[in-house]
Amino acid sequence: MSKKVIIIGSGIAGISSSLKLKSYGVNSTIVDKGNFIGGRISTREVKIDSNLNYFFHGAQFFTAKTNEFKKIIREGIKRKYIKEFGNFYPRRYRGNKSMREFLLNLSKELDIQQKIKINEIRPSNNRINLLEDNKKEWKTYDGVISTLPAPQNYELLKNFPSLQETLKTGSYNACIALMFTLDQIPVDLKTHYDFYKKPGILAWMAAGSNPNVWTAHTNEKFSDLNYHKDKNFLKKEILSSIKKKFGKSNIKFHSLHIWRYAKVAKKCLGRQIDPRYPVAIAGDCLEGPNIEGAFVSGQKAADLIFDRFQKSSQNFYQT
Ligand SMILES: Cc1cc2nc3c(=O)[nH]c(=O)nc-3n(C[C@H](O)[C@H](O)[C@H](O)COP(=O)(O)OP(=O)(O)OC[C@H]3O[C@@H](n4cnc5c(N)ncnc54)[C@H](O)[C@@H]3O)c2cc1C
Numbered sequence: 055m056s057k058k059v060i061i062i063g064s065g066i067a068g069i070s071s072s073l074k075l076k077s078y079g080v081n082s083t084i085v086d087k088g089n090f091i092g093g094r095i096s097t098r099e100v101k102i103d104s105n106l107n108y109f110f111h112g113a114q115f116f117t118a119k120t121n122e123f124k125k126i127i128r129e130g131i132k133r134k135y136i137k138e139f140g141n142f143y144p145r146r147y148r149g150n151k152s153m154r155e156f157l158l159n160l161s162k163e164l165d166i167q168q169k170i171k172i173n174e175i176r177p178s179n180n181r182i183n184l185l186e187d188n189k190k191e192w193k194t195y196d197g198v199i200s201t202l203p204a205p206q207n208y209e210l211l212k213n214f215p216s217l218q219e220t221l222k223t224g225s226y227n228a229c230i231a232l233m234f235t236l237d238q239i240p241v242d243l244k245t246h247y248d249f250y251k252k253p254g255i256l257a258w259m260a261a262g263s264n265p266n267v268w269t270a271h272t273n274e275k276f277s278d279l280n281y282h283k284d285k286n287f288l289k290k291e292i293l294s295s296i297k298k299k300f301g302k303s304n305i306k307f308h309s310l311h312i313w314r315y316a317k318v319a320k321k322c323l324g325r326q327i328d329p330r331y332p333v334a335i336a337g338d339c340l341e342g343p344n345i346e347g348a349f350v351s352g353q354k355a356a357d358l359i360f361d362r363f364q365k366s367s368q369n370f371y372q373t
Contacts, residue, residue: 065093070352220324
């Protein structure tokens with residue numbers, strides 16, 4: 055089907071939408087304002103003694119319940135860009151060697167353009183006009199899937215009130231990620247620590263691609279109260295919590311990343327596609343607070359857009 059479709063966001067929801075459309079024979083272009091693919095599935099590279107190491111300062115692993123996502127994992131394991139992480143039940147997975155590697159492989163045949171920010175979306179007859187940052191001319195598309203976190207999507211979709219109705223029903227918790235390295239690896243070191251429902255300010259802490267490269271995430275309560283505070287204060291607070299775990303090792307601060315919209319606190323309810331225009335929304339806020347939720351939402355958005363195209367071509371031939 056020859057249709058011009060744009061997907062905003064190269065996170066897992068955007069990639070999943072594009073893959074599903076491709077399976078129907080519809081090509082799409084993904085654009086993203088960031089430097090790298092992945093959105094909240096983020097990887098930071100660091101060179102230690104001339105070796106490349108990776109921090110995972112967004113999502114640290116993924117799980118799979120649906121058949122479609124299990125299929126993605128089976129394929130990734132077969133092709134060696136996904137590996138099992140730890141010894142958990144249900145099983146947890148990571149990209150091999152990095153979380154970015156997972157997405158790069160998954161999206162190999164897709165058209166993805168980074169460093170493009172979309173500033174405005176407007177209806178135009180039965181098509182859609184988009185305005186890129188720093189560009190004066192509008193580009194026209196037959197279909198749009200927008201996958202930003204709900205509050206940002208709400209702002210972008212101001213000309214589509216029925217989608218805004220859906221987007222305003224969801225909410226997110228923040229998360230503060232501190233990346234650090236250890237000069238000496240303790241002999242009895244675990245690869246992860248889980249602090250859920252325990253006193254303190256951390257939710258989770260885990261090694262990245264190597265046991266001396268770590269990321270700690272603060273819990274929802276601390277994150278929501280403090281994400282806007284001074285970075286030196288945040289760094290000090292988190293480092294003092296971490297020190298208790300690593301005994302004699304020297305902890306070297308690498309960097310801090312603030313996620314304002316990290317994890318879905320309340321899912322969005324309502325329409326996923328505009329009743330009149332071929333504009334759909336996707337993202338974890340629609341299906342659940344994790345990578346798989348975002349993946350599933352992308353598949354559903356692609357189904358809705360494809361269905362809309364089919365109905366409009368039937369109407370065209372009937373009139
Ligand atoms: C710290 C942290 C830890 C997490 N841990 C886990 C975990 O262990 N396991 C798990 O399953 N999930 C985890 N999650 C949740 C998981 O990362 C998300 O559910 C999932 O990645 C969301 O994907 P998405 O495609 O919906 O959104 P995103 O990944 O946020 O993608 C949206 C994209 O839109 C782009 N964008 C925004 N505005 C514009 C614009 N105007 N123009 C163009 N592009 C734009 C952004 O750059 C971004 O790349 C974690 C999240 C965080 C932040």
